[in-house]
Amino acid sequence: MRFILIAISFLFAGQPVVANPIKEFYISSNGGKPGNTGTIQKPFISLSEAKKAVRAYKEKGKAGKIIVWIRGGTYELTESFELTKEDSGSETCNISYKSYAKERVIITGGRKISPKVIKPVTDYSQKERFIDQTALSKIRVIDLKALGLCDYGQTRITGFRRSYVNPAMELFINGHPFHLARYPNKTMIRIKPEDVIDAGMIDKDFYPGTIRFDKDRTVLWSKASDIFTCGNYKYAWATDQLRVEDIDSDTGEVKFADAHMFGISGENEWNQYYYFNLMEELDDPGEYYIEHEKGLLFFYPFTEVKSTDTIIVSLLEDPLITLKDASYIEFKDISFEAGRGIGIYMENTESNKIENCTIRNMGIVAVSIGKGSKPATIYCHPDEATPFLPKEKLSGGLGSLYDYLYENTTFDRDGGKNNGIINCLIENTGCGGVSIGGGNRLALEKAGNYVYNCEFTNCGRLDYSYKSPVNMDGVGNKIQHCQFNTCQATAIYIHGNDHIIEYNVIDGACKFMDDQGAVYLGRDPSELGTIIRYNFLKNIGNIGITMGVYFDDGACGTQLYGNVFYKAGTRNVLIGGGQYNKVENNIFIDSEMAIHLDNRLESWAKNCLLPNGIFEIRLNAVNYQKEPFAKAYPEMIHYFEDSPATPKHNAIQNNVFVRMKLIHSGEKEWGPVLDQNLITDQNIGFASEENLDFSLKSNSVVFKKLPEFKAIPFNKIGRIKKK
Template identity: 35%
Template sequence: MTQYPNYLRFIRIAFVYCLLSLITVAAYAQLEVFVAVNGDDQSTGSMDRPVASLERAIALLRERRTTDHEGMAIIQVREGTYAFVQGISLDSKDNNTLIQAYGKESVTFKGSVDLAPTALNKLRESGGISYYEINLLQHGVRDLGKLRNVGFSRASGNAAGELFVDETAFHLARWPNHGMVAMGKVIDAGSIPRNKDLSHRGGVFRYKDSRIDRWAQEDDPWVAGYFKWGYADDMVRVKSIDQEKRTITTLEPTLYGFDYKKKYRQWYGVNLLVELDTVGEFYVDRKLGTLSFAQNKPITKLSYSVLEEPFFSLIGTEFVKIKGIQFEESRGMGIYMRDTKQVLIEDCTFRNLGSLGIAVGFGIKPFEQMQHEGSGEPQDNSIGDLHQHIYSHPTFDHQGGESNVIRRCHFYRLGAGGVSLSGGNRLELSKGNNCIEHCVFSDLNRLEKSYRPAIALYGVGNVVKNCEIADLPSMAILIHGNAHTIEYNYIHHVAQEVDDQGAIYIGRDPSERNNLIQYNLLANIPKKLRTSGIYHDDASSGTTVVGNIFVNAGERSAFIGGGSDNRYVNNLFVAAGRWAVRVDNRLENWLKKLNVYGSGNLFYDRLVGVRYLMDPYRSAYPELALQFDRGGRPSGNVFQDNRFYNCKRTLKGKRKWLAWDQSNAAKYLPSLVQDYQRMNLKDLRKTLQSQATQQHIPIEHIGPQ
């Protein structure tokens, strides 16, 4: 019997299938829009006829999508600089969208207004420095920005407006030009909000230098610094200056009040026209709309930041990718994301922004007045008082989404940290699986210093790996939550200004457990203040620390501040500061008030808040049932198979608090007497390769790959 009819039928089916496939491919090819600086928003968006704006490109994709199309739509951005006057919002209508720089072309999104160097009015020249003035209003800048209080327990927010000269951020005119001066005698500490004194009375303190007398004639002088504790920076307005008594009275209080006689209690004056005397400073006269600054070389590029919103705000989006873009010179953050799934931010640069680079998850609307902790309203597109809200509501659901990735991005010269990353649900212990990998963070915190880390982790089950973090005044990674993984990171030259810090920091919540810190290299953290490589503050417990290398890593490389159930196994300590490891029992003495059974006590409230005697916490962390039976004694800590080279003192504290056993070993090696401060990652790998191999630490895999 012949089979030709069936064969022909097969041919017809195959032909129809191929035709439909070609139609589908053609339809997909149409979902590509080109954007160019010389484009026209009335164009079709083809490569030959590009549109001019991202807004128009997104609108075209929305118009052209069909319910049957589930493939990736692409916005190809051609080379050039694109000025943003408002941010772009993406939602579920924009799922499956790739926004990328075309090919290897250089694409910059900026949030600033260009100022014409030819419009500069040269006021004077002195000592090789030229002093200029320019009218911002004449360049279309209507909102000059408003200075705000900035510091510990203050809302994190946008910059007031900054000057950029040849891509370098200038700072407000200040004295002294570098560093700070010691606090003078405090006449009145002012009201102390931390002690519930909300009378809003400023402080009064004395000064010595007669040049400060001139500040009495300034329109809007401020003082900033560390007025009580070295971990709590602040910036407050000056109410008055008494030239006869040589006292400064501030308009606002600071969280802990004003004090003196400690080396970290120091301050500087800022926003002072009379102190505009060196390169890199600027001053804005908000009455006249003029900007003054100092420069000592020719100026080719001049701009002033104006954009308040994130460049992109992604809410409820899935499978969106942003690749190869440089974000710069805005007052706020680069990208905001909430309730997103499988979003990828890749090969992007975030620089010269007034806030941080990326925020994943809700922020909190700023409180009406300063407070250490409190309840706030969730808010998109900002951080605000998130840190203060989390203190009171540690199970807050940020809605950070899941399986989002930030990869091979560079964050530098930012105003207030790098990335705020949430994901997962603390009540359910469900993981977010959000990840930051192969990124570089450097030279952050231009405006906001303490507790504005390169990376802030929240929620459950998120990952930071193969990153380099350096040149920060405060901490590199701040941990809140459970089951996070921090691995293969190179962290160095951090905690350079703020006191009582850890390069990696977690603290004050016994329910935050099962975090893993492994195979990181922490190096060259200053010893002048109370600094640590890893800091388990205020009874932080249940963290596993495995296979890390600590080199010249702070006053103490590792500090367990009263916590339990922490495991240190197979770590390498080299050239430690005063101590390699410090441990204390603070819950048995000065901090025992936190660990009292009963409503109204911090640890009890936090454990009840996660329902610690019920699943999933009961099954995941059965040891929590013993929290109040231990009497505050550190227990369950394990310290095994660690190696110490050229450390003057291996341990401060009692060994029984650590279960310190004989597998830990200390040794002096002349070959490890090195100037580690001058070493980069390559040098450290070469110097420590032998010791790392003996400890089975894959040092060659540490850092961005």
């Protein structure tokens, strides 16, 4: 019997292993027809038909990878394409939706408009509204109502401490976003102290204020309605939008319909604002205005519109793609464009991938991994002692998420695990780029969701107030090898524990900002364990005080290792009263100050440490003296007994400071900066400083002066080019 089994084993050993077959379906916006079978010869016409076919195939018990090939073309969604548990793949057999042979596939929440319907402005009643009559020959109009388009949405305020809201209908031509007509066109109006008639602030109570503006200009807006403003009314980190309630053209007094949380000031250079949603001010390429009552879209094109141009207006309020309880699904080589809300939304998902995609021109964010929070019904400072924000998760949106996280720091967004955004271009999004959650802070369970090798450009064209290219929270998520191009405020905004931020380039963050950092975390000593390593931060800041990395208000337990700072803010690193932060093996070049340390918890921020105050509430929320928190971060068990107001246990060593105007501010006991670090104005052996290649040559003096300094893998920082 033994010999028979051996013989059989030899017989089958020579046979090839038959893998599970690949099942393929096809979609075509051109050749597809309802009722087709989904073959390449008879493709489906829509994503929903393909989804039904995939489900039917799975129900037959078929095993193997499934690919839905999408032929080139534009696919207009009238509702969110939703995938659930029934649409999931498996670890060995995932389900892919991807473009066929790299043909250009656009999935949009908008509607294409033929250039043929574009007209010049001929109606006299329309012409007289425009202030700049010389622009009339360039302005064009589309009768939306005649095309059956009647949902123009609603322009709503957004900004500091305000919910994520979908914008009204937007216009995009050849992928370029247009903006509502504004005044001034490119600059902003400086608020002078004498312009503030009523600051809208008494003690800590705020209400709609009043300012003075050019009365001659406001006379020209007599027929305008729904005028909005946007600006920095008090602090540069609290950008806000306010509606105009009334304008007195005799005096130039402008009364707002909305309050700003800190009132209105003209004390600082960043106290600037502009007006928008004004038909009268449509006079510059890239502007548009929708006359809602008549359904007319007026716009000033960048160049004369051609018959081959692509014109899209946004319509869909819901996410373009929704994944709920779905796993092992992949979207690849697709462009997602022109929705009023979120591009791709996930909740309770596992191992899904968005790869080689472009996600642009969305009204809110490109991707949200995890639920949001129900929008606040009142406008007020979050209150951790007496929370008032709605305790209700929001599926399919973000709502008041980041204000809710202020009151409820252990909020679990149901973000799932191991979901990835890979090698994507994310640009021209309205309110940030990616909101990435996942992981349980009470159990310190890591989610492993990640953003890898992506590029972010112009993520915050409608609102950038704490709505960054990447907002991350939860536990154990990653941002790796990404390129962050110029943004007005913070590039990466962090909540939670044990995240990894590595090999990224941040170029030009905080360009109109004061008291903010390109990478920002703080005001919660329980948010420990994050590692920020091997990043290149350059050209940070332009106005006010800005930081490369900002450990705000008592932030603790973060490691900053192996980063390169070049002209990275007025303070490359700011530690605002925290403990157990490590700043090691970094290189600082050509900045005003390398390290700022302060004892704010002994002075103006001391209320954070009051009994039943914000820090006690936040540490108790994670059961900081019990496992698993106490085991992971034992240094925090006696936090309140160890003089928490004094910054200490901050390791700052093996760093290199090159041509810094000032090395540090603060007392030595808060974090010794002048010991075990190299300070020099000399050439230390960069590979090619003129080309911003800050790799160290093998014979660099750094390795002699600091024997424990480890070479930074500078040439590995940034996006990885596909071979």
